[in-house]
Amino acid sequence: MVDAFLLEHQINPLIYAIGGGLNPASIKDQMIRARMMVDKAYEAALIGPKRALLVIGLGAAGATASLHAAMLGVETILVEKRSNPFYLQRESTRELNPTAYDWPHTHWHEGIMPWGDTPRMPLVWAAGKANDIAAAWLSQLEEISRILPHLSIRMNQPVLVNNVCMNNKDGMLDIQISPEEIRPFGMLLACTGSGPECCEIGTYTGMQFWGSNTLQNDNLGTDNTPVQVAISGCGDGALQDYLHILTGNYAPECYSRLKDKMPLTVQPIFHTIEQAILSAETQAQAALKWSTTQQNDHKILNRLHNIHTRQVDILLENKVIIKRVKKLIVNRSIDIKLFHSCTHFTTCYPINRFLVILIERYLKKMEDKETIKPETKLISVVSADPENHKCKNNSNACYGKQHIIQYAQHVRCTEQNIPITEQTEANVIIIRHGITPSQNEFQTDDIRQILPLHIA
Numbered sequence: 001m002v003d004a005f006l007l008e009h010q011i012n013p014l015i016y017a018i019g020g021g022l023n024p025a026s027i028k029d030q031m032i033r034a035r036m037m038v039d040k041a042y043e044a045a046l047i048g049p050k051r052a053l054l055v056i057g058l059g060a061a062g063a064t065a066s067l068h069a070a071m072l073g074v075e076t077i078l079v080e081k082r083s084n085p086f087y088l089q090r091e092s093t094r095e096l097n098p099t100a101y102d103w104p105h106t107h108w109h110e111g112i113m114p115w116g117d118t119p120r121m122p123l124v125w126a127a128g129k130a131n132d133i134a135a136a137w138l139s140q141l142e143e144i145s146r147i148l149p150h151l152s153i154r155m156n157q158p159v160l161v162n163n164v165c166m167n168n169k170d171g172m173l174d175i176q177i178s179p180e181e182i183r184p185f186g187m188l189l190a191c192t193g194s195g196p197e198c199c200e201i202g203t204y205t206g207m208q209f210w211g212s213n214t215l216q217n218d219n220l221g222t223d224n225t226p227v228q229v230a231i232s233g234c235g236d237g238a239l240q241d242y243l244h245i246l247t248g249n250y251a252p253e254c255y256s257r258l259k260d261k262m263p264l265t266v267q268p269i270f271h272t273i274e275q276a277i278l279s280a281e282t283q284a285q286a287a288l289k290w291s292t293t294q295q296n297d298h299k300i301l302n303r304l305h306n307i308h309t310r311q312v313d314i315l316l317e318n319k320v321i322i323k324r325v326k327k328l329i330v331n332r333s334i335d336i337k338l339f340h341s342c343t344h345f346t347t348c349y350p351i352n353r354f355l356v357i358l359i360e361r362y363l364k365k366m367e368d369k370e371t372i373k374p375e376t377k378l379i380s381v382v383s384a385d386p387e388n389h390k391c392k393n394n395s396n397a398c399y400g401k402q403h404i405i406q407y408a409q410h411v412r413c414t415e416q417n418i419p420i421t422e423q424t425e426a427n428v429i430i431i432r433h434g435i436t437p438s439q440n441e442f443q444t445d446d447i448r449q450i451l452p453l454h455i456a
């Protein structure tokens with residue numbers, strides 16, 4: 001029987017990819033994919049004692065795949081085009097948590113990988129700052145690879161599609177892994193990431209998600225008062241920034257502060273809500289997996305958004321909970337607006353969807369503040385003072401400067417109608433428009449998946 005997991009990631013005979021438009025795609029998801037990929041390739045005898053593996057890309061996925069294959073006794077070469085491993089996380093102070101995105105599954109708060117009774121993973125990690133985690137991964141990688149004779153790691157070595165050729169004589173791939181060296185491999189596994197982030201509108205460029213994290217500084221690291229923030233987007237990047245700016249915290253910490261040590265009388269409310277959300281999210285994931293049109297996606301995501309909103313409204317009927325939500329919001333002086341182009345958020349992790357709707361509904365209901373602008377779309381961002389500042393696709397130069405934003409209203413993800421435009425001003429503009437499809441030929445097409453939480 002053909003293995004469905006292998007088939008889904010196959011881009012050519014013996015060439016497989018777990019980079020590109022895979023969804024979901026958190027670091028934990030990528031590590032699970034990498035480990036599953038190697039296990040399944042080993043079972044299918046694509047790799048083995050006489051069939052070496054070439055892994056491309058030294059991020060979380062490539063490191064996991066290479067270590068796991070080498071531990072199985074497979075001769076493995078890992079090539080990375082950059083001079084540094086884990087390049088996205090190594091400079092970032094963002095908080096990462098391997099299990100937070102599994103909320104409201106019961107293990108979500110464990111914050112470690114592997115957790116509970118899941119099998120060993122090559123890289124072990126716990127919630128913390130991205131740069132510390134990347135440093136810990138690197139020392140584990142160095143330590144384990146020292147005792148693994150089958151693993152060789154080569155930095156500064158890109159491998160492109162032209163470097164690969166099928167050898168029909170013995171059913172292997174001949175791959176040029178350096179200018180001097182061509183070697184046979186049983187399989188190529190591309191772990192080349194999802195491509196560059198899209199943070200631009202015209203000549204305006206916002207800060208990258210994995211760039212320097214100014215959001216944790218006073219006044220978000222600007223000299224301005226008031227700080228006027230505009231965020232464009234409604235995926236995990238945009239929602240995480242909205243939460244972080246208003247609460248000064250990351251989602252797992254926010255949810256713990258909300259729920260921990262609640263009076264016994266209030267705890268059942270959380271239990272009921274978590275069950276309702278788990279059920280709605282599971283249903284939405286399954287429906288999205290088979291949805292192929294924007295119209296259908298819209299219906300699924302809209303229903304999901306409405307269920308979250310109903311659960312949030314139940315929480316906000318309780319006085320004890322209202323007090324907790326009030327305490328969560330620490331940055332009231334910041335004027336923030338999140339622009340998103342439909343009635344619902346896009347595919348994102350449940351904890352981000354839930355907490356953003358909670359904060360937004362609280363601010364609207366209790367403080368009469370509008371912080372989210374649904375059905376809007378940013379059209380242009382230009383300097384408000386062109387004599388002194390011109391946007392030239394330089395995020396550092398634009399950050400903190402006053403800009404004029406033009407946006408369309410009454411936008412829907414399903415319609416292309418002529419928008420009515422409005423304008424506003426902001427000095428911190430964050431564009432979180434996902435990933436620009438990369439030209440890298442080793443990537444998969446957009447694929448929606450439901451990954452196991454526990455690998456067998």
Ligand SMILES: Cc1cc2nc3c(=O)[nH]c(=O)nc-3n(C[C@H](O)[C@H](O)[C@H](O)COP(=O)(O)OP(=O)(O)OC[C@H]3O[C@@H](n4cnc5c(N)ncnc54)[C@H](O)[C@@H]3O)c2cc1C
Binds near residue numbers: 018088434
């Ligand atoms: C806006 C945004 C927010 C995110 N937030 C979170 C979050 O809060 N938590 C979380 O868990 N995840 C988050 N993610 C997802 C996370 O960034 C990815 O899951 C993770 O970095 C993917 O790891 P990877 O190893 O697959 O790819 P990468 O980390 O991108 O590594 C790919 C490697 O391949 C190398 N490479 C590429 N092409 C070649 C080639 N031809 N030859 C040799 N080497 C090559 C690259 O140089 C790179 O080192 C976020 C992503 C985005 C875009």
